Each structure stands twice: as structure tokens, then as C-alpha cells.
Amino acid sequence: xxIRGAEIHGRGLADLRVEGDVISAIGALTPRPGEPVIEAxxxxxxxxxxxxxxxxxxxxxxxxxxxCGPPAVRDRDDLARAxxxxxxxxxxxxxxxxxxxxxxxxxxxVLDTMVQHRPARLQHRTGxxxxxxxxALDELLAENTTPPGLERDGDRFTGRLFDEDAWxxxxxxxxxxxxSQASADLARCGVTGLTDMSPRNDAVMAHHFAQQAECGxxxxxxxxxxxxxxxxxxxxxxxxxxxxxxxxxxxxPDFDATCAWIAEAHAQKRGVAVxxxxxxxxxxxxxxxxxxxxxxxxRIEHASIVSPELAARMAALGLWxxxxxxxxxxxxxxxxxxxxxxxxxxxxxxxxxxxxxxxxAGGSDAPYGSPDPWAAMRxxxxxxxxxxxxxxxxxxxxxxxxxxxxxxxxxxxxxQRRIAVGEVADLCLxxxxxxxxxxxxxxxxxxxxxxxGKLVHQRIDESPVQRLxxxxxxx
Ligand SMILES: [Zn+2]
Numbered sequence: 001x002x003i004r005g006a007e008i009h010g011r012g013l014a015d016l017r018v019e020g021d022v023i024s025a026i027g028a029l030t031p032r033p034g035e036p037v038i039e040a041x042x043x044x045x046x047x048x049x050x051x052x053x054x055x056x057x058x059x060x061x062x063x064x065x066x067x068c069g070p071p072a073v074r075d076r077d078d079l080a081r082a083x084x085x086x087x088x089x090x091x092x093x094x095x096x097x098x099x100x101x102x103x104x105x106x107x108x109x110v111l112d113t114m115v116q117h118r119p120a121r122l123q124h125r126t127g128x129x130x131x132x133x134x135x136a137l138d139e140l141l142a143e144n145t146t147p148p149g150l151e152r153d154g155d156r157f158t159g160r161l162f163d164e165d166a167w168x169x170x171x172x173x174x175x176x177x178x179x180s181q182a183s184a185d186l187a188r189c190g191v192t193g194l195t196d197m198s199p200r201n202d203a204v205m206a207h208h209f210a211q212q213a214e215c216g217x218x219x220x221x222x223x224x225x226x227x228x229x230x231x232x233x234x235x236x237x238x239x240x241x242x243x244x245x246x247x248x249x250x251x252x253p254d255f256d257a258t259c260a261w262i263a264e265a266h267a268q269k270r271g272v273a274v275x276x277x278x279x280x281x282x283x284x285x286x287x288x289x290x291x292x293x294x295x296x297x298x299r300i301e302h303a304s305i306v307s308p309e310l311a312a313r314m315a316a317l318g319l320w321x322x323x324x325x326x327x328x329x330x331x332x333x334x335x336x337x338x339x340x341x342x343x344x345x346x347x348x349x350x351x352x353x354x355x356x357x358x359x360x361a362g363g364s365d366a367p368y369g370s371p372d373p374w375a376a377m378r379x380x381x382x383x384x385x386x387x388x389x390x391x392x393x394x395x396x397x398x399x400x401x402x403x404x405x406x407x408x409x410x411x412x413x414x415x416q417r418r419i420a421v422g423e424v425a426d427l428c429l430x431x432x433x434x435x436x437x438x439x440x441x442x443x444x445x446x447x448x449x450x451x452x453g454k455l456v457h458q459r460i461d462e463s464p465v466q467r468l469x470x471x472x473x474x475x
Contacts, residue, residue: 001453002031006040007433008419009047016045018425021452026421038448044434047417048192048426048449049373049406053301053322053363055198056222057205058127060177062094062367068122069095076101080114090172091115093122094367096131108134108159121168127368128248130168132159144171163248166200176208180217182371187457189372189443190428192450193221195363195410197273197301197322199246201226210236219456221426223410225273228265239411242271242297247281255288262292271297273322277304279343286313294318299413302365303353305346311356320359320413323405325350325380325397326369332385350380350395361413362405374443377402381441399438425453 001018008014008026015029031037066082072095073079079100085091098105111120111133119136123129132140137157149164150157161168186194198205201224212218214237224230225241232240243265245258265272276282282305289298294317303321306314314321328335328348335347353360362380364371380402383393397405409415419427427450430437437445449457 001455002029002035002037003040003045003427003429004029004031004037005042006045006429007042008045009434010418013042016419016427018427018450018453021424021454023419023421023423023425026419038429040429041431042433043430043447044432044437045419046190046403046428046430047407047419047423048428048451049190050193050195050361050408050410050417051186051191051364051366051371051373051406052195052361052408052410052413053197053324054194054366054371055368056179056182056194056196056218057176057198057208059367059371060179060182061092063181065092065094067095068093068100069097069125070099073100083115083120089118090136091118091120093120095125096122097125105160106131107153108132108137108157111159125368128163130161130164132161134159140168140171176205178217179212183212183217183219184457186371187219187449187451188446188459189374190430190446190449190457191220191371191373192426192428192456193223193410195223195225195241197225197241197244197363197365199226199244199275201244202230206230206233206236206238209238213237219451219454221451228261228268228270240270241410242273242299243268244301245272245274245285247275247284249278249280252281252284255284258288259292262288266292266295271295271299273299273301275301277302279305279307279310279346282306282310286310286317289317289319297411301363304348305343306349306353307346308352308356311349311353311358314353315357320361321353322361322363322413323348323350323353324363324365324369324376325402325405326364326372326376327379328383328391329375329379329386330369332389332391333387336385336389336391345392347392348395349392350383350397351401352395354397354401359408359414360405361408362402372443373406374441374446377405378441380405399441402441425450431459 003016014026017025017029073082115133119139120133121136122131137159147164147167149162151160206224209222222238223241224238225244228243262272274285276285299320299322301322362376380397381399383396384390407416409417429448430445431447447459
């Protein structure tokens with residue numbers, strides 16, 4: 001395939017040939033007889049974007065679930081309406097937030113007033129808690145042992161289930177979901193690779209990834225982080241990512257045992273990715289690495305609250321950070337309201353982390369954030385809430401810095417992938433030059449996406465009238 005007349009990232013205007021799964025030539029090239037040609041018309045051609053932190057199975061499941069939080073659901077009546085669905089069997093809700101019920105977390109009896117005759121489970125917005133109605137409790141407890149994370153009030157269960165996803169999955173006897181829709185949505189945004197950061201990823205999930213790739217339901221290259229027990233199997237079409245440590249500030253693990261766990265990961269030549277959304281979690285993590293020693297590949301996920309002092313310690317250890325710049329846009333109003341004033345300046349820093357010498361990469365954390373990397377790039381540059389309130393605007397990135405978050409090599413975030421002869425043809429073609437793209441950062445501008453030389457997305461081009469309408473809507 002020949003991509004003709006593209007603005008090649010890092011090079012300028014040229015033609016590019018793809019043969020098999022690699023880039024075979026760049027320059028002034030003539031089409032060969034019968035060779036498919038894409039006329040780029042000066043559009044920017046980028047290395048394919050990589051989402052460095054996603055939960056693909058959860059994203060796929062969400063596509064078949066009910067949105068139970070703002071802005072779709074704002075109060076009790078909205079929630080009752082959303083949960084009134086035809087059919088029988090389990091209802092699965094996501095995104096629930098206390099603000100829907102005037103700041104309260106419902107127990108099973110409250111949910112029963114909305115869904116009585118079928119089991120319902122609502123996932124809290126944080127992803128850390130499920131809210132069950134009585135029918136759900138009955139069904140789950142009929143055949144299974146009671147997990148420690150199921151809250152009790154005296155001798156009855158409230159229906160609130162904390163951090164028991166593995167138990168829930170087993171109790172529901174669920175098979176992992178089909179990835180087709182989620183994968184196609186990512187391809188539409190120019191995403192050619194992803195790192196799945198689910199802490200419980202094990203051999204079963206890795207096998208599912210391999211199967212989904214095999215039957216064409218997963219177009220992207222996958223890096224799978226997860227348990228220490230997960231071992232590399234390069235022949236199966238996915239690559240092993242870091243070992244994932246999921247900290248909970250309220251129940252931090254034993255310090256010495258965790259040091260030993262990190263040392264074991266390092267002995268396997270595996271980096272460690274630690275979930276840190278609070279200052280306490282970050283302080284704990286830095287202390288761990290200061291004792292065990294950090295190695296190339298160790299990273300902090302989210303880095304939600306980082307004071308300048310802690311940033312200096314992260315930099316001294318050489319830790320990378322995987323950030324979610326779109327959270328400022330999506331959740332900024334709530335952060336401004338709920339996060340203690342002393343922590344506000346330290347929330348989701350970007351520019352000052354780069355200036356401290358910390359390598360950054362971007363991940364959507366989808367389904368807990370939007371899977372669209374362009375929305376995240378836009379949020380990095382604009383640094384405002386959904387309603388337009390500026391949010392630590394000094395932390396803004398340039399569009400080029402924002403793009404770089406998604407061009408990092410997934411196994412070595414300190415290295416930027418680039419377009420060059422001999423590289424795998426993972427490419428993202430936009431419909432206009434970078435000087436225009438950088439002002440918009442819109443996923444709708446992605447025209448074509450190639451993974452290993454294969455076209456996995458090609459935009460159906462609009463009529464001039466439709467294009468005008470889209471431009472006007474964006475303006
Ligand atoms: Zn996550």
C-alpha cells in the first residue's frame with residue numbers, strides 16, 4: 001500500500017510504502033501496478049497511538065450496561081427510569097454517584113424500590129464498589145460463600161460490596177466479553193495499541209486476549225499488565241506488561257511483604273506499576289521503591305496528587321507516570337468541590353512533572369474515563385473543567401507534548417515511537433496537516449488507522465455539506 005503526499009510526523013511531506021506489516025520505503029515514490037493508494041492530501045501521518053492504561057474487558061462490558069450517573073442520571077427519578085428495562089435477568093448499571101440520591105449511598109432496600117423483581121447491580125463511579133438489590137443478594141449468596149467485602153449492618157447485608165470483583169465474577173460465572181465494539185471504537189480514534197492495566201489479569205484473561213486477536217475482534221496490539229503469576233507468551237500475540245499493584249489508602253498492604261513482592265517482579269525482569277491516587281498511597285509507594293530500589297520500567301499509575309517534593313523523589317528514583325489528563329475535564333467540577341484545598345494545586349499535574357524530569361505517558365483508564373485519546377490531549381492543553389472553569393492552567397501541555405503521551409513505547413515509556421523504514425506499520429492518518437490538527441485535537445479528524453500494515457479503520461468520507469456542518473458545530 002502507498003500513502004501518498006502525507007505530512008510524515010518528524011519528517012515532513014513524503015510518500016510512504018507499507019509492505020507486509022512494515023514500513024518499507026519513505027520518499028518520493030511511484031505506485032506500482034495494482035498497488036492500493038491512499039491520497040493523504042497533506043494530512044499528518046502519525047505513529048499509531050497507544051493507550052497506556054485501559055481496562056478493555058470492563059470497557060466492553062460497559063457497552064451493554066446502563067449509565068447510572070451524571071450527566072445521564074441526575075436524581076432518583078432519572079435513576080428509577082433508567083433501571084426500568086424490559087426483560088428479565090441481571091441488570092448491570094455503572095457510573096453511580098452519591099449526588100444522584102442527595103449524597104447518600106443506597107442500601108438494598110432503597111434499590112428494591114426501583115428494581116424489585118430482578119437482580120440488579122450498580123457499579124460505583126470509582127469502580128471500587130457495587131450496590132446490590134435484595135434479589136441480587138439472594139441470587140449471589142444462594143450458591144456462594146459470603147465474601148469479606150460484603151458490608152454488614154448487624155445481621156443483615158446492606159448490599160454494598162467493596163473490592164470483590166474477582167468474587168463477583170466467579171459468583172456470576174461470567175465469561176470475558178467480546179472486544180469487537182471497544183476495539184473498533186479505539187481504531188476510529190487512531191489507537192493501534194493498548195496496555196491493559198487490570199490488576200487481576202491472569203492466564204485466563206491473557207488467553208481471552210489471544211483468542212480475541214486471533215478471530216479479529218481485537219485489532220490493537222495488546223500489552224497485558226497484571227498478576228505476578230502471568231508469564232510471557234510472545235507466540236500468543238500479546239506482550240507482558242508490568243506487574244500491577246493496586247493500593248487502597250484505607251487498607252495498605254504489609255510493607256515488608258510488598259517489598260518482597262516488588263523484588264520478585266524485578267527478579268522476573270518485570271517493571272511494577274503502582275496505582276496511586278492519594279498522597280498517602282504515593283508516599284507509601286516511594287518508601288517501597290526507596291527500600292527495594294527502582295528499576296527501568298517501574299511506574300506510577302494516575303499520579304493524581306503529587307506535591308513538588310514527591311515529584312522530586314519520583315524523578316530521583318526514575319519512576320515514570322501514566323496520567324489521565326481528561327479527568328480534569330470530566331471530573332474537574334467535583335474535584336474543585338470535594339478535594340481538600342491543600343491538595344488542589346497538586347491534582348493531576350502535567351507540565352511541572354515533565355519539568356521535574358519525570359517521563360509521562362497517557363492512558364484513558366476507560367471505562368472510568370473516556371477512551372478517546374484526542375479528548376485527553378485537548379484536556380491537557382485546555383486544562384479546564386467541563387463547565388469551562390480553569391484548573392491549574394500552569395500545568396497545561398503544548399499540543400506536541402500532549403501527543404507525545406500517546407507515542408511512547410509501551411514497554412519503555414522513555415522512548416518515543418517514530419515513523420521509519422523497517423518499523424512496524426502502526427499508523428494514524430489525519431485529514432489535515434498538523435498545524436490545523438494541533439488547534440483542534442479531534443478524533444473525528446482521523447481518516448485511517450493501520451495496525452501491522454492492515455487497515456483497521458477508514459473513515460467514510462463526508463459530503464462537503466456534512467463537512468461544513470461538522471466544522472460549524474466544532475467552531
Ligand atoms: Zn485503572
